[in-house]
Amino acid sequence: MAGACAKTEDTQQPVASMVVTPARPAAEAGAPLDFIYRFARIADAPALSNDHWVFVHMVDEAGTLLWTDDHRPDVPPAAWGAKPVTYRRTMFVPRMASAGRVRVEAGLYVPADGKRVALTGEQKGDRSYPVTSFDVLPPSNGLFVSFGNGWHGAERAPQEPMREWRWTTGNARLSFRHPGREVTLWLELDQPVVGVGRQHVEVRKEGALLAALPIAPGTRSVSRVAVPSAQGAGPIDLDVTVEPTFVPAAMPSLSSQDTRELGVRVFNVYVGAR
Numbered sequence: 001m002a003g004a005c006a007k008t009e010d011t012q013q014p015v016a017s018m019v020v021t022p023a024r025p026a027a028e029a030g031a032p033l034d035f036i037y038r039f040a041r042i043a044d045a046p047a048l049s050n051d052h053w054v055f056v057h058m059v060d061e062a063g064t065l066l067w068t069d070d071h072r073p074d075v076p077p078a079a080w081g082a083k084p085v086t087y088r089r090t091m092f093v094p095r096m097a098s099a100g101r102v103r104v105e106a107g108l109y110v111p112a113d114g115k116r117v118a119l120t121g122e123q124k125g126d127r128s129y130p131v132t133s134f135d136v137l138p139p140s141n142g143l144f145v146s147f148g149n150g151w152h153g154a155e156r157a158p159q160e161p162m163r164e165w166r167w168t169t170g171n172a173r174l175s176f177r178h179p180g181r182e183v184t185l186w187l188e189l190d191q192p193v194v195g196v197g198r199q200h201v202e203v204r205k206e207g208a209l210l211a212a213l214p215i216a217p218g219t220r221s222v223s224r225v226a227v228p229s230a231q232g233a234g235p236i237d238l239d240v241t242v243e244p245t246f247v248p249a250a251m252p253s254l255s256s257q258d259t260r261e262l263g264v265r266v267f268n269v270y271v272g273a274r
Contacts, residue, residue: 010127012118015045016080018129020056020106023088026135030095031270032186032222033134037073040084042120048077051112056091057105057128066102067094067162070111071220077108090222092188092268093136094162103133143183143271148173148237152260168263170245176271178227178236185210185225185238188268191217195253196246201264204239215264227271 016039023034037054041047056069074087105128109116116127123129150172156164174185191199194217201213203225211225230236242263248256 010118010123013045014042014118014120015048016041016108016117017084017120018106018108018131020104020131022104022132022134024134026137027093028137028139029093029097029099030139030268031272032090032092032188032268034088034090035132036086036088038084038086039073039075039077039080040082041080043082048080048108048117049110050076050078051110052077052108052117053111055107055109055116055128058102059105061101061103063124066097067160090186090188092186092270094164095139096162096164097136099136099138101133102136104131105129106131143176143179143273145174145176145269145271147269148175150240152262163267165265165267167260167265168240168242169261170242170263172240172242172263174238174240174269176236178230178234179273180230180233181273182229183227183271183273185227186268186270186272187213187223187225187266188220189215189223189264189266190220191215191264193246193248193251193254194218195251196244199264200243202241204241205236210238220267 019038021036023036027033053070053072058066058068060066069091071089075085105124107116107119107127107129118127119129121129147166150169152167154164154166185203196217198217199215201215202209203211205227210227211223213221213223215221245261245263247261248254248258
């Protein structure tokens, strides 16, 4: 966990260099923000395993943890060499985030035991490295999205109160006021229950297919759906369908008493004008 830590000398040989760069210097609360990750293994350093993940902690000026974006790197760490590997990842600023400066601290660790490895650069403590910062702006996007029929209530994990999600049923509706020009619908979703298998998500407007999204179990997906321009500004409904759905109580492997019909878990929905 990131926090205000005294700087300590690390005697372990650094295994890699890391550079993290936001695509924009600022983002509104609730909006997506891309980060470019760049890693290179140090010559003669021990090889990394594919069990290593990237931890990404957003902290305030006092060092208090705000939210995280830990993830498995797109390029397997065991394949890293002296030639830098680069990938781009979308993170959503929580809707509840306060306006102000956010610092980003990151590093490499193994989720199974929490063990971190040494990287190049100055660390804040416990092999957590300050890599960049960005500003959170108050929301100004007027395209507010409402959840209609087919959505379950919002849920949060106790350890991450700023990270919220909703489960769909088999058919769920999203509504917003269309500005009259083309807009992009952003969806961040996943299916954490491996036993459900591969799912198929469709987004439709008045029956017309806008996007077909295959969802693999255990994989977070960020999708961008183009919504065509409309005849002037006005309310618009989008239908999200999921196949197959499941009932946790009907799956013995889950040992659950949850009798809800569940589709996919949606973390963020954002509509931005193009």
